């Protein structure tokens with residue numbers, strides 16, 4: 001019997017979406033306001049979900065205190081109030097779309113979570129636009 005537990009988190013970050021091999025015009029056509037060379041911010045909402053068997057001894061799938069601290073240390077510390085393009089090494093040459101941010105978050109958390117547990121990332125870039133990555 002598998003159960004999913006989830007923890008919500010939040011970070012504010014700035015980014016710019018562009019492909020450096022494209023003209024400014026083509027970047028504007030594809031990424032619109034997100035191509036603005038002066039950057040802009042989003043209030044990202046993150047949901048980290050962990051799925052697995054309930055441990056009989058604790059009644060937990062995963063200790064939520066551990067998950068909370070992991071998200072704070074690995075994600076909020078690295079991303080909150082940062083310019084993703086310029087201050088987060090993973091995005092120096094990777095476009096910081098919600099899709100790519102989700103994959104980076106998954107890769108940062110995965111080594112710290114028991115391999116018998118499944119990990120799923122949901123990232124809201126706006127209240128209506130969100131991305132899911134399950135590895």
Ligand code: NI
Pocket residue numbers: 015033034040042
């Ligand atoms: Ni944007």
